[in-house]
Amino acid sequence: MTSLPSLPTPKKLGLVIDLDTCVGCHACVVSCKEWNTGGYGSALSDQDPYGADVSGAWLNRVHSFEVVPEGGEVVGEAGQARIVHFPKSCLHCEDAPCVTVCPTGASYKRSADGIVLVDEDKCIGCGLCAWACPYGAREMDLAAGVMKKCTLCIDRIYNETLEEVDRVPSCVRTCPANARHFGDLGDPNSAVSILVAERGGMDLMPEQGTKPVNKYLPPRPRKSLAESAHTLPLAENTEGAKGFFAWLDGMLDRI
Amino acid sequence: MHPAFSIIIFTTLSGLGYGLAGVLGLDLLDPAATATKCAHALALALISVGLLSSAGHLGNPQRAWRAFSQWRSSWLSREGVMSIITFVPLLVSAWASIAEGRYLALPGFLGAVLCAVTVYCTSMIYASLKSVQAWHTPLTPVCYLLFAAAGGFVLASVFAFAGGGNTRVLPLLAIVFLVAAWATKLRWRKRMKDLVPLSTPESATGLGNIGRVRLFERPHVTENYLTREMGFKVARKHAEKLWRIALVAGGVVPAVLLLALAALGGQGTLPVTIASLAALAHWAGVFVERWLFFAEARHSVMNYYGG
Known part of the structure; x- marks a missing residue:
């Protein structure tokens, strides 16, 4: 049924992505592809995988943006411009437009935990859900002819055969910078909700009216290099040296 | 948006077919005339070919029957x-006309209304998508309906000149709908060009309060x-040229040809040939218009791809 759940889902499972700590290593991208090509549904195919024009279905991708403040310069580290690495996957929206446009009932949002999924046995591969998603979270698998999307690793998070520490999405488990967090955003006392409240977590494209569950934590304000420069101790200065170094300083002065 | 050939064929041919079927349903052609019987067959053929073509872009067309199930929420369904x-x-x-030479008011009128409803549903598939701002306007269904009506009357004029009906009223109605369709389309296109983007790289990344956001690197090469x-x-220059081609072939040429034919009056081989040329020009023009409908529309996801 491609109507959205009539009541707010009791749980809102989703991700919180920290744009301050993401280093843009793409480990989550590779880990996602690895897990999901052997997990839920058909494999995530690639076309021309070893050729020049390689392309394929991925459920998570990292973009990199340059942000230039008002009046800022774009001259490497001297200017104010900064690079923000930006991982993007399905946001499991409360008002998911990809679900309601589906003509077959293949796309659905689970009423228990809010996860948006595709039933691949019902998908006709019309691609309308990918058009409806403003974020580009869905990609067609050209080999299977069905739509693929992030499942929030549904085959990990409830999987009791895994160690408890592994019952989180593959991207979260693998992130070496701890920039990805998984939890229930419907519970105001969950760790992710507290993180969002403390760091001012934000929605992507709120104007599209999709009410995304996933939140992004903005990069912390950064001091410019020029501003920090005067706090650096100068190498030539020996003022304030104590003990052995004060003695050495004096001795070397006398020689 | 990618202008898929199968979808352009589908929307243009089914639009023409539903338009012609709608005109036939309003009893504007003589049901007993051979030309009208051919018109019924052509309308059904155009609709069928269009619908079959729409299945051409599916990844799993064998499951297409499932698409009838979600009519509560999905315009495509x-x-x-x-x-x-x-x-x-x-x-x-069609059976009443072809087999018995009769017009049946109830199925005729019902058919005309349902043709309009079907075309409306087709247009709403696009108009309902907030992610494609150019399409997300009530003008989109108005354009689709007027183009279907214009195409229907242009085709009906061909069959009128072939002996199926009034050779003045039908071409004149065709001209009225041609003018209305292209005038609305002109407004639609002006709206698209004047659009202030709803979503920007700043809103897409949430980084707008730090500064101006520009894509530095795509996720892959x-x-x-x-x-x-x-x-x-x-390319902008090509889009303008194509728009003029669409307007001339799809609007000006058929309108002028039909006006001349309506002024001269009469039926026969020459008027039918000229009216057929008008219909072909109209279809070619609408084909280009539909190509631009997709090609010129910008999707909000391109905010993440620097486009």
Whole structure:
């Protein structure tokens, strides 16, 4: 049924992505592809995988943006411009437009935990859900002819055969910078909700009216290099040296 | 947006077919004339070819029957359901004309209404998408309906000159709808050009309060499904040229030809040939218009891809 759940889902499972700590290593991208090509549904195919024009279905991708403040310069580290690495996957929206446009009932949002999924046995591969998603979270698998999307690793998070520490999405488990967090955003006392409240977590494209569950934590304000420069101790200065170094300083002065 | 050939064929041919079927349903052609019987067959053929073509872009066309199930929420599903329901009165009307030379008011009128509803559902597939701002306007269904009506009357004029009906009223109605369709389309296009983007790289990344956001690196060096499907771009100079080609071929040429034929009056081989040329020009023009409808529309996902 491609109507959205009539009541707010009791749980809102989703991700919180920290744009301050993401280093843009793409480990989550590779880990996602690895897990999901052997997990839920058909494999995530690639076309021309070893050729020049390689392309394929991925459920998570990292973009990199340059942000230039008002009046800022774009001259490497001297200017104010900064690079923000930006991982993007399905946001499991409360008002998911990809679900309601589906003509077959293949796309659905689970009423228990809010996860948006595709039933691949019902998908006709019309691609309308990918058009409806403003974020580009869905990609067609050209080999299977069905739509693929992030499942929030549904085959990990409830999987009791895994160690408890592994019952989180593959991207979260693998992130070496701890920039990805998984939890229930419907519970105001969950760790992710507290993180969002403390760091001012934000929605992507709120104007599209999709009410995304996933939140992004903005990069912390950064001091410019020029501003920090005067706090650096100068190498030539020996003022304030104590003990052995004060003695050495004096001795070397006398020689 | 990527202008898929199968979808352009589908929307243009089914639009023409539903337009012609609608005109036939309003009893504007003599049901006993051979020309009208041919018109019924052509309308059904155009609709069928269009609908079959729409299945051409599916990844799993063998499951297409499932698309009839979600009419509560999905315009694509509604369009599928309506297209099948509409076949019932259209087949009854066609059978009454072809086999018995009669016009049946109830199936005729019902068929005309359902044709309009089906075209409306088709247009709403696009108009309902907030992610494609150019399409997300009530003008989109108005354009689709007026183009279907214009195409229907242009085709009906061909059959009128072939002996099926009034050779002044039908061409004049065709001209009225041609003018209305292209005038509305002109407004639609002006709206698209004047649009202030709803979503920007700043809102897409949430980084707007730090500063201006520019894509530094795509996630990968080659194209992907999203950039192929949503990132289609057409050179501005070509778009303007194509728009003029669409307007001339799809609007000016058929209107002038039909006006001349209506002024001269009479039926026969020459008027039919000229009216057929007018219909072909109209279809070619609408084909280009539909190509631009996709090619010029920008999808919000391109905010993440620097497009």
